[in-house]
Amino acid sequence: MFTLYDCDRGDKVQVVKLHTAAELKQRLISFGIMKESLIEVLGYAPRKKTMEVRVGKMNLALRDEEAKLIEVQKYEH
């Protein structure tokens, strides 16, 4: 499974599925991360423990654990 965690700085991807528990899923959805939404990876903290991504016009921080649960695919225009 190709997840958000596997992406590099500058990658643009599209969400395929959220493999998270219901509570975290709600949380992600309320931030705009859901099926088909586009995510751009902006950068990460030391040792990729935390990632910064852009969803829509908002910048979000995520832990590695959460990023590993978000299945994505490369997005091409």
Place this chain on the structure above:
Amino acid sequence: MNTSDVKVCPIIANHIKVALVGQPNVGKSMLINSVSNAHLHVGNFSGVTVDKTEVLFDYKEYHFTVVDLPGTYAFTDYTIEERVTHEYLCAEEYDIIINVVDSTNLEKNLQLTAELLTMSKKVVIALNMSDEAQKEGIEIDAEYMSELLGVSCIKVSAATKLGIEDLIDEVIKQHTNTEYKPKLVFSEPVEEEIARIVWYLDKHRFKSTNSYRNIAINLLKGNKKTYAKLHDEPIWTELQPILIEASKHIELHHNSDDIKEAFAEEYASFNRGIVAEVMEQTSHHQEKKTLTEKIDSILIHPLFGIPIFLFFMWSLFQLTFTLGAVPMEYIDMFFSWLGNTVGLTIQNEDIRSLIVDGIISGVGAVVLFVPNIIILFIGIALLESTGYMSRVAFLLDGFFHKFGLHGQSFIPLVTGFGCSIPAYMSARILKNDRDRLLTLFIIGFMSCGARLPVYVLFAGAFFPTDMAGSVLFIIYIFGAIMGLIAAKVLKLTAFKGVDEPFVMEMPKYRLPSAKLIWHTVFTKTMMYLKKAGTFIAGAAVLVWFLSNYPHHEALEKEYNTKIESVQTQEKKQFLENKKEEMLLEQSYLGQIGKLSEPLFEPLGFDWKMSVALQAGLAAKEVVVSTLGVLYSMGSGVDEQNSSLVDAIRKNIPLPSAIAFIVVIMIYLPCLAASIVFTREAGHIKYFFYLLGFTSVVAYVMAFLAYNITQMIL
């Protein structure tokens, strides 16, 4: 349906109560400020508070009450803000909702709007930051949007006060509007199911304040409150199978087993449609790096990010102590002058002692720290309002997470080095209850400013001057490390459970507004003065009473005659001190000390040290003055007093001293802080947990420290 209710039950004819709702960082506070220039009654302005703010003002024959609800992304009840807002909207009395949205980020903001449209109250949408949107080349057709949503949308800008009057006029208009009908359109399968439920409710002429359509939507998306309401109705038995079928149908359509996810996707595609219709991006300067991204490339740099943050923190502390020391001197002088002046006017010795030694010196000790606290608060308010705090949480989360803490725990922990009280209060930034409780429990391990005098005293007594500074540093670091270990232990035992996710918005950098910072700092400082002042004053009176009563007149007379009989000043002073000591031993405080001596014996403490520790429960500053009194110095000592240092070196063996320091580092914070802790934790039981936890850890660690140093020596 709802309008007929309003007619039957008019509230007060000319009064409109507005609930202000929006996602975080959409400029709600700023809007409320520009809506009501005059007659402002603002309760709280801080970003870390989850309290509702009420603003009252008059406009065109109407009394307005605007309730500013905490910013919330959605009604998932995940954070305290979400819970407070959701509870309010569902249960409280109000007339109309103003939904504030950020025009530059319309699609995401409409996600909350969609949820608001299914509630029974009318909604007016304020398209805020429309000036910023224009600058970014975003054009929104508000009229067309109103038509599509069936809800008035008004362009406003809180910053330039554009459209504020239009907004309020629209609220008045909508208040009396009987035709209000929001349009929220779903995909075909969902619409089919809604129609089926509406038809069913209609058939049974179900009585409700909300529209059938909204009830159907709420049932389908699994709204607990709607379920609870319908569950006791006779129609429920027939409704339930319909709902089960409907859920299956919708879930199948969305290829998901989570109905909430399905509805979020429904809302999202509806919003995408709306945005595509009403919004036009005239110019594209998206590709250019924004200022925020430029700043971020430095401040959250993988290598330099943490050193830069440490430098900021170091500067803040440096400022706190150097700049804070200047007014501290004057405050100290003021209180000793006040004590002397007031003391001269009071004849009765007991009352004078109570007021001067008890109240004035006790309150003075608290007021003394106000400059430090103001500086620290300004620093923290700056961190918060500029958006830098989220970046630090981002940088530190990896490290903190290892110890079971959350990235955002760092602010309360760092604040704890200044004073535990604001630290407990700032723990509110942690959204999750378990994370917040865990942080609250270990804040005490960060040695607060009031413990510094004790450390200075003991380090000076047992170590040469050039080493004392390093010893101090070690004490602080050791405390912090123990705090992290304690966090890990607590996480593995008491606060066991699934790790809370770390998903956090990184807001745009904003220039801090001086007005907002002033409000935050002012209200927090007043709160500190009020809370800490009253409790400290009370505690000071208690310690004063316990150490002065019962009076032992015979003993006093005996020493007084002795003092008169000796000639030299030195001997007089010696006997004076001896008298104080004997009197203290007879006092209630002395009796308590004697009583608790066996408990502290394994740690190598004598009764005097035990008493000093117990006095420290009121305030850590009291430890030094109590030790001073008990070791025959008279009460006017401070940590610079070299004779107290001598007395401690002579009377206390090194192992006992180290054990004593360890207890001071770990045991229960002062009374005022404990009360704030209890309030922030939310239940008295947490205070007893804290008491038990810190006492056990302090005792065990001190016992180990005492015995290990004894073995080494």
